[in-house]
Amino acid sequence: MIRRSLNFVIRGLILQNRIVKLLKKDFYIEFRSRASINISLAFAGITTLSVSLTSATMNLPFRVHSILIWVIIFFSAMNSLSHIFIREEEEGTSIFLSIHSEAEEIYIAKLLFNFILFIVITVVVTPLYLFFMQIWPENFIFFASSVFCGSTALSSITTTLGAIVAKTSMRSSLFTVISFPLTIPVLWISINLTASSLEGGSVDLLNLLFLLAFSGVIVSFSYLLFKFIWMEQ
Amino acid sequence: MFLYRLVYILMPIGIFLSLLWVPPANILGDASRILYFHVPVAWVSFLAFIIAGIHSIVLLIKKSDIPYREAMAYNSAAIGMVFTVLTVITGSIWAKVSWGHFWNWDPRETSIVILMLIYIAYFSLFSALKSNPNRWGISSVYLIISMIIAPFLIFIVPRVYPSLHPDTIINQDKKIHLEASMRITLFFLVVTFTLLYGYIYKITNKLSLIIIKLRSSHDI
Numbered sequence: 001m002i003r004r005s006l007n008f009v010i011r012g013l014i015l016q017n018r019i020v021k022l023l024k025k026d027f028y029i030e031f032r033s034r035a036s037i038n039i040s041l042a043f044a045g046i047t048t049l050s051v052s053l054t055s056a057t058m059n060l061p062f063r064v065h066s067i068l069i070w071v072i073i074f075f076s077a078m079n080s081l082s083h084i085f086i087r088e089e090e091e092g093t094s095i096f097l098s099i100h101s102e103a104e105e106i107y108i109a110k111l112l113f114n115f116i117l118f119i120v121i122t123v124v125v126t127p128l129y130l131f132f133m134q135i136w137p138e139n140f141i142f143f144a145s146s147v148f149c150g151s152t153a154l155s156s157i158t159t160t161l162g163a164i165v166a167k168t169s170m171r172s173s174l175f176t177v178i179s180f181p182l183t184i185p186v187l188w189i190s191i192n193l194t195a196s197s198l199e200g201g202s203v204d205l206l207n208l209l210f211l212l213a214f215s216g217v218i219v220s221f222s223y224l225l226f227k228f229i230w231m232e233q
Numbered sequence: 234m235f236l237y238r239l240v241y242i243l244m245p246i247g248i249f250l251s252l253l254w255v256p257p258a259n260i261l262g263d264a265s266r267i268l269y270f271h272v273p274v275a276w277v278s279f280l281a282f283i284i285a286g287i288h289s290i291v292l293l294i295k296k297s298d299i300p301y302r303e304a305m306a307y308n309s310a311a312i313g314m315v316f317t318v319l320t321v322i323t324g325s326i327w328a329k330v331s332w333g334h335f336w337n338w339d340p341r342e343t344s345i346v347i348l349m350l351i352y353i354a355y356f357s358l359f360s361a362l363k364s365n366p367n368r369w370g371i372s373s374v375y376l377i378i379s380m381i382i383a384p385f386l387i388f389i390v391p392r393v394y395p396s397l398h399p400d401t402i403i404n405q406d407k408k409i410h411l412e413a414s415m416r417i418t419l420f421f422l423v424v425t426f427t428l429l430y431g432y433i434y435k436i437t438n439k440l441s442l443i444i445i446k447l448r449s450s451h452d453i
Contacts, residue, residue: 160378164371168361177357178375181350185385214385221381228293228370 138200150190281313286380
């Protein structure tokens with residue numbers, strides 16, 4: 001019994017070590033080129049400025065603000081989330097990666113990378129938007145939680161879809177087509193939660209939990225199915 | 234196959250029951266008869282999606298008979314797509330008659346459009362993977378992930394968000410009150426349309442099998 005649990009712990013540590021190595025590799029490459037993060041942040045900045053330039057003087061309802069925040073976050077992130085997998089395909093390193101690492105390790109490393117990237121984009125977009133549009137959420141903790149839970153759910157689903165499009169012939173155009181119908185429930189609920197938090201509504205724990213549960217379900221299934229996407233069967 | 238051929242007898246009976254036998258609904262009048270077609274096609278559009286998803290799961294687990302199982306999932310999705318379009322059309326007619334507009338972005342209308350978008354995305358993905366030998370695995374994963382999300386869109390969202398859908402229009406207490414004859418006709422047509430789906434599905438699968446055999450004989 002002790003031996004079995006010891007084996008389990010050792011295997012867990014090895015897996016963790018390999019995931020950290022893969023994650024480090026992705027960050028080193030990204031840091032060197034800064035391709036996806038630069039494009040995403042530039043896109044986020046330009047769209048936020050454009051929106052505020054045209055509508056800052058208008059007295060928009062909170063629901064419209066919430067929709068605009070999520071549209072900017074969603075499309076800024078869309079530019080870069082599939083890039084992590086597409087880069088492996090374009091540079092011809094995907095086969096090496098498949099030989100060197102287990103599918104589960106690759107999936108977790110890429111998921112963590114995308115999650116961090118999404119949070120960075122959100123951290124840039126949201127304060128910029130609030131600053132330029134001159135609004136302040138009535139319930140800040142609820143607002144931050146809604147943005148965080150929405151980002152977690154979106155990054156979990158788009159990671160798997162990013163891996164799928166990387167294997168196709170029409171990558172960037174297909175990513176929006178296949179991800180849009182599956183991200184709708186998350187966007188729908190996130191927009192409602194953010195609007196409610198801007199209006200100063202009470203914390204909607206059920207919908208926040210739904211977003212986290214959605215992420216959990218998608219990550220679990222993707223963890224099991226990732227080998228069918230990434231590895232040659 | 235005999236069971237599915239019953240559709241030749243059941244469909245005319247169903248049309249007779251829905252258009253002539255059943256009395257019109259109290260508020261909507263004869264326009265309510267579209268219910269007997271709208272509900273069954275909506276049911277089949279979701280059933281076809283589930284069947285496609287189940288075939289994808291079986292394909293990934295068994296990893297045998299790949300071209301045929303892949304075709305079975307694809308065929309079910311193709312039939313489902315046709316039925317989803319029919320659901321949208323019949324729903325729009327219903328919406329025009331009862332609410333005055335063809336489209337109102339009601340949660341139920343939105344959810345069926347999203348189901349249609351999932352089907353379109355699946356076909357786009359399928360054609361984009363044409364040269365990939367791993368197409369069966371990747372497209373199956375997409376269908377399975379869609380299948381996990383679809384019930385939320387179709388069953389949960391319309392119940393959580395306020396909807397104009399008939400439950401609230403026909404009755405004050407938001408429950409379906411249909412007369413016995415209406416219930417019988419609706420149930421009868423749901424069964425008939427399910428058989429119609431099964432019949433078309435069988436034929437398309439047979440056709441796919443012939444194509445697969447022809448291709449493999451050409452390869453030899």
